[in-house]
Amino acid sequence: MRVDSALKIWILCTVSGYVLFIIGTIMPVLSIPLMLIYSCPALLLSHEQGLLRALSGGLIVSLALTLFLPPFFAVTCFLAFWLSGAFLGVLSRRIEERNDLLIVGVTVCVVLKIAAAFVTWRLTGFNLLAPDAAEMERYIMALGSSSLRSLSGGDALKFKEMIVEMVNYAIMLTPYTMMLFSAAEIVACLSLSSYIRARMGKGAFFSLPPFGSWSFPRNILIAFVVGFLCNIVSEGSSSAHLLKQVGANLDAVTRSLFIIQGLSVIYHILGASEVPKFMRVALVALAPLISPVGNICVIVGICDMGFDLRKKVGGKPR
Secondary structure (H helix, E strand, O other): OHHHHHHHHHHHHHHHHHHHHHHHHHOHHHHHHHHOOOOHHHHHHHHHHOHHHHHHHHHHHHHHHOOOOOHHHHHHHHHHHHHHHHHHHHHHHHOOOHHHHHHHHHHHHHHHHHHHHHHHHHHHOOOOOOOOHHHHHHHHHHHOHHHHHOOOHHHHHHHHHHHHHHHHHHHHOHHHHHHHHHHHHHHHHHHHHHHHHHHOOOOOOOOOOOHHHOOOOOOHHHHHHHHHHHHHHHHOOOOOHHHHHHHHHHHHHHHHHHHHHHHHHHHHHHHHOOOOHHHHHHHHHHHHHOHHHHHHHHHHHHHHHHHOHHHHOOOOOO
């Protein structure tokens, strides 16, 4: 009976991993949200039955993908998502501290994403970590060709300059984008796998703390200062591209963390003021979309790291 149950879980996880990747590939509108949970079947299988069982399921999924998709899709699925989930499942059984699990998980995820990007580059010639700027500009220009035709000469030139600047900035922030996506993927997969396991009656193994108590280490302020100094130094030199990229990515990472912590403080204060939960969730969800509010959240997050603002409104656990 135990063997039948284990085999059933292996089949369900393997089939669901294959279906998720196929749907994400043929339906681009769903690709980004589904990419956050591609690793979930591997994580759950690895947590339940071990690394070897999870890897065997990943190999079956990859081989099945080659029947309908180019080989690099199968390689990407295995390296970037299935391996990541399999190792995260092992880590979830060995690391009890939630923060340590998240940090190690994100590190493993980023390393495997880089490995997948390298293999994809060798197979296809397209470097996901350093895409061709001119090609991206041509693609965006083609998408906006109808709007571009309606502009006068000067406005069209400004539009092209804006596209060039946007593309170059997006390429510069590739490390930040990869880290942000990896963190979101790790949290989503751990939360979903733990929820599924709890629904199976086996108990949850991961949960996030209440949003109103989220707090990041104070040494993030050091990274913020380093990024600020890198930006200042690189402004005076046209050749300091690496320094400029380091500064831009540190600034983006720390700003995102400050916004999240600032929103957490606001959520906590609203809760202490007995504001209904649905209103708190709506305000927190909409706040980052409004630029001035986002800047306020950054300031609140920085102040909370230094002075523990929530302690003055009902207290909070560190």
